[in-house]
Amino acid sequence: MGGLRKLAASFVVPGPCGVAVRDRFKHLTARDERVLRAVGAHQGALASHDLKARCVDGLEHGADTWAARKRELTGLSSSRIAGAITKATHDQWALARRCQAAHIQNLEAGIKTLRHRLSLPLGEKGTKRAAGGYRSQGEWFRKSRRLAALQDRHAAAVADWQAGRVRVVRGGKRLLNTRHHLAEAELTEARWRERWEAGRSFLAADGESGKRFGNETIRVTPHGEVSIRLPAPLAHLANAKHGRYTLTATVAFAHRGVEWADRIEANRAVAYRIHLDTERGRWYLTASWQRPVVQTIALEAARARGMIGVDTNADHFAAYRLDRHGNPVGDPHRFGYDLSGTTAHRDAQIRHALTRLINWAGRVGVAAIGIEDLDFTTEATREKHGRRKRFRQLICGIPTGKLKARLVSMAAEHGLSIVAVDPAYTSLWGAQHWQKPLATPHRTMSRHDAAGIAIARRALGHPIRRRTAPPPHDRSDRAGHRTVQAAPGNRGREGTRPPTTDRPPGGPSPNGTRKREPSASNTVRDAPSTQQWVQDSLMRTG
Template identity: 30%
Template sequence: MSKLPVVTYQTRLRLTPEQSASLDVYAELYGRAQRTLFAKMRAGASMNELKRSFLRRFGLTARQFNAIRVELEGKIASIRERRPELIEELQARIKRGQKAIIRLEKKAPGSNTLHQKKRRLAILQAKLASLSADQESGRVRLCFGSRRLFRRQFALEENGYADHAAWKKDWQAERSSQFFVLGSKDETSGNQSCQATVAPDGSLRLRLRLPDGTGEPSKHLVIEGVRFAYGQEAILQTLSAGRVVIAQTKTVKLVRKREGSAVSYRFVRDRKGWRVFVSVEAQPVALVTRRLAGAIGVDINPDHLALAETDRFGNLVEVRRIGLHLYGKSEEQAKARIGDACRQIARACAESGKPLVIERLDLRKRRAELEAVDPVRARSLSSFAYAKTIAMLKAASFRAGVEVIEVDPAYTSVIGAVNHARRHGIGSHQGAAYAIARRGLGLSERPSVREAVVPTRNGGHVTFALPARNRTKHVWSFWSDVRKGLKAAHAAHARSGGNRLPPAPLLPKARALGATRTLSAKPRHANRRQHCSADVVDDLPW
């Protein structure tokens, strides 16, 4: 099985009213067949018997039935794979919520905040009970058309519906708004049911096989002039990669067999019309980086990406900060900003010839934090797409020929704050990125000082003595004790009012490494909402 990633490109189709109507009928038949197949599968029917009956009942080809089956099995598999993680995540969120309620009962026993926390805890416990019951029974719940739209029928006026019939019209349209065309590498043009050919003007010509159950007079729908603003060359390269080879089978000595790359299509209808998504296997890219040159570490944070570059000996070369102000942005705006930042990082790695080192983050712990943090922090965490950033970093690095090294994130922030921040005059996040880069190179993580001087958010610092190290244990055991001392020092610093002091000037070494600061007319503590703009680089040792 190939390990190359699958990339998807999309474009909007220019269709006549007749062509659009044909796709509407196809999508309606596809959705009805998929929902029926899911009901039959839950009833325990045999797949072979279902295939024979579905081909006759819905007028499908064997390949079209396989597309419905593969998509449905993928949905079911993803739910079953995700469910244990959701249960573990809910257990962690309930535990944090219970601790928050205990603290509020002591501080504000009759507050509205305590009441809302209890309501939230009851909701989480109900979700956990439902998921646990499904896990034990093996039952899978699927809502075709999205659960959010389904719930809108219970508040018609608030969601802009005049009556239930108007909602039902949208509901039925959403349940029949797309269909999938499965590809295979041994078929012509990578797909038997939808074949793409290159027109003389360089555009693509799609020849889509319609199901017999649609009642269309023609078996095929031809769509001309399909162009992709991004990915056209990759699709053309995939279509031209197919070749005919001579293979040997058990019954026939020699047979002509076609080998190439599978090309799958998904047609999706939205408010503006129909779009087509083409999924192809990415072409292999030669690596342009090597670990002997050093590494570039990235520390992912809700509002920025911190970068630290090292040489082959693990010495710090440069630090950078790329702002990611995603709060208040739409999903597409957030994806655009994250994509720009990831391409910038991949380009820097390719130019320097150094691999990219990232953390293997546990997103369940991140989501569990939402139950115990303040509302501002919770909105920041929920607005930031950790998974999307990691996926885009890997995709951009693959296209640029950059090796991606994933490391365990244990204690990188503590190591960066204690070992590197004060020593190099950089921020704690840049120090964490530096620790990540060194871990990717397999370098030492031993403590470099006996007394920790860790910078704080306002430019000051906290100081505490490091515990004695037991060399018979792993070094992470030592950093676990250091983290406890660091938390206690930060708490004492906050109680003493140290966070309200004005920031200290930058160290000369920090300026030499590339750290900058934009001065403000007001001190930082005067307004917590005061931030630099998205284009301002802020590398203070905070």
């Protein structure tokens, strides 16, 4: 047990702090689209220049440089638009820094693995915890060259990190590189240009409490009428007072529409974003606002009505329900999804699977769902898993960050809490202690189903194993109760087995009569019994 790593404590995941809803603009006129494209292109150019200025500042950025950039943008747009652009710039720069730190961590993990494997003799076998030596001298040589390349990349990345340099492409680096491979992407230049301009467009405005309908720049009335405050250079496009343009199309938020209407009627802040889906040729409006921080319930309260343990896999969720004592209840449940295809298809598949999981949790009456606190950022490196390309793809295919965000937000709407547990050894110990005992001719237990039990038991605060070994002396429990058996106050299952009759062994019956007639005369009375009493080790009473 000395080689096992220390397990992190389970905790209740905090609830969501924001809400976003979206609706489509229907029946936009050609003039509406021209105005939206013009405003998006103008403000997108301002956002690009501001991002460049922020990247030049690097680590020397401060309140003075921020104020100077905002004053420059205010003269070309408005104060509120300038504030929205600078805030988006800071968020994008911070995201680039986090990605840069993750890239450095990934390079360090690859370098560590390569150094270890290169130091081993050729052909040396590996273990479950570490890979072995390389198979041939040629592979060793190629990996030594790769180690040098990774070290150069690591040195360059660390230098950029220390200097505060980030490399950001507004619109996306992948879409930029697609320009050189239009034939492979099956795109025309005009089609690519449309996507590029839509990705670099900026049509967003932060809300402000106290202003009319919660937003002065992009205003949406309770009846769904949308108007935009045009920047100063485009004021000639206005069709309403005070330099505003009112769109012909209206919006109506079907989801959370009542909550949105209550906010804007009370003049509370609501942020809006307008964007174009080039694949469908549709314009959308997204409304978002903050919620008060939801106080999470105590861990003991989440455990009071049992737990559902969920094991996350590349193509399904394996879930098992446990009562508060840690006993499995019913049969395993599997909620499948298909993560192939487009991003929208994958997102819809995850939402559909989570909806079915949450609905089942509501029917059985539990108060919490236990899930592993997964992060495969450093687990998918090709140096760690070598030639196991399919396994690396399997790990990369498991939804982790998006899954946790969606599950927390969707569960909060149904009054369910999410308990995150340490993922160490859940699959291994679950298969070892629960897969075989729960398998029956009518129930098929997979390794993932057993892992769901292990996750739920860890979330409930119980050890994963069902029971310890019997006492060392004899079956009378002279060495004390089993450490993972029933609690000391519930001795019903730990007591000595009562006799099968109401008389002591070998003694006469109290009423002097036999309990049953003797069997046939050809019965061999001194034959040993083939029946064995087996204690049920699956159930708990405490």
